[in-house]
Amino acid sequence: MEHGMFRELGIEPIRRTTKRGNYRPHTVLSFDDHLFAVDTTRSFKNEPVIPDAYLITHAHSDHHGKSAMLSPDSVCSKETALALEMRFNKEYKGHTFEIGDTIDVNGVEVSTYPTHHTIGACAFSWENSSGTTVAVTGDLKDFSHLPKCDLLVTEANYGDPADPSCYFEDDVAGLEQVLENNIALGAYAFGKAQRAVDIIRQSGWWDEISMDSMSYRLTKGLMCDCGPLKEILEYNAGHSTITIVPPWDLNKLPGNMKKYVLTGRQDYYYPAINISDHIDVVGLMNMVKELQPEVTLIYHPDGHRPLKMAEHLNRVGYSAIALSELM
Numbered sequence: 630m631e632h633g634m635f636r637e638l639g640i641e642p643i644r645r646t647t648k649r650g651n652y653r654p655h656t657v658l659s660f661d662d663h664l665f666a667v668d669t670t671r672s673f674k675n676e677p678v679i680p681d682a683y684l685i686t687h688a689h690s691d692h693h694g695k696s697a698m699l700s701p702d703s704v705c706s707k708e709t710a711l712a713l714e715m716r717f718n719k720e721y722k723g724h725t726f727e728i729g730d731t732i733d734v735n736g737v738e739v740s741t742y743p744t745h746h747t748i749g750a751c752a753f754s755w756e757n758s759s760g761t762t763v764a765v766t767g768d769l770k771d772f773s774h775l776p777k778c779d780l781l782v783t784e785a786n787y788g789d790p791a792d793p794s795c796y797f798e799d800d801v802a803g804l805e806q807v808l809e810n811n812i813a814l815g816a817y818a819f820g821k822a823q824r825a826v827d828i829i830r831q832s833g834w835w836d837e838i839s840m841d842s843m844s845y846r847l848t849k850g851l852m853c854d855c856g857p858l859k860e861i862l863e864y865n866a867g868h869s870t871i872t873i874v875p876p877w878d879l880n881k882l883p884g885n886m887k888k889y890v891l892t893g894r895q896d897y898y899y900p901a902i903n904i905s906d907h908i909d910v911v912g913l914m915n916m917v918k919e920l921q922p923e924v925t926l927i928y929h930p931d932g933h934r935p936l937k938m939a940e941h942l943n944r945v946g947y948s949a950i951a952l953s954e955l956m
């Protein structure tokens with residue numbers, strides 16, 4: 630596919646480079662007289678491309694809010710701003726909104742939609758002066774709230790149709806089955822830990838849950854109905870409740886606890902329960918079918934999966950390109 634496709638839509642993805650010529654993460658969308666960065670680090674003053682807004686879809690590190698949050702031109706949901714401040718211990722300097730709000734970003738009307746990937750995760754959508762509608766998804770768990778669009782800018786974390794690990798369903802029943810006192814769940818502090826608490830509470834378990842300090846603060850600060858939580862101050866002391874810590878800290882807990890990792894991966898020492906923050910390749914394909922974009926640009930993550938998904942989309946009749954294919 631030629632870049633002419635983007636020119637016709639009146640919106641051009643740009644990749645910023647470092648002084649050494651390496652590509653900076655993610656992309657800047659150029660349209661009319663605007664440059665909207667999507668999930669990138671901040672520009673330095675002497676860089677050729679200085680975005681007029683930094684859209685931050687959510688607070689995971691590989692979406693670079695840690696850097697963008699220090700710009701007054703950053704834009705993210707209230708929960709994402711809070712999560713960034715808690716995770717990185719810095720003050721968020723930009724603009725915030727409630728997910729679902731339509732906001733003014735430098736004169737452009739931008740709509741926002743939940744994606745249920747993490748607390749605060751959201752998609753952005755706007756129209757340029759030639760009537761092209763763009764939707765930027767960030768990482769996704771659920772696309773059902775997203776609008777139809779002409780240009781879809783999305784992820785492919787599990788986008789390789791030839792890879793069996795890109796097909797999965799959440800094993801909520803599997804997690805519910807193991808819930809009892811004195812078990813430990815390995816879950817990343819931001820995203821997975823809150824999903825675990827949500828599933829545990831929905832299953833009717835309202836006893837105290839013990840969590841490592843970061844998970845505890847994030848869950849308490851971001852979830853309004855998290856129920857009773859307790860911060861772990863000493864790992865090797867006995868924990869008679871359900872305990873949630875990052876996967877790499879499970880071995881610090883007493884040996885008599887039953888331990889599980891909430892993951893789709895199979896390379897952990899402890900048994901895995903498949904609970905994912907993402908949709909699988911079937912979900913990604915269904916999203917493209919549903920939103921009917923003229924072009925899909927796959928901007929995340931690094932690695933080969935965006936290219937694999939773009940190739941597959943093109944094969945089945947949807948125009949798609951991976952960011953790595955853009956010069």
Ligand SMILES: [Zn+2]
Nearest residue numbers: 687689746768
């Ligand atoms: Zn993410």
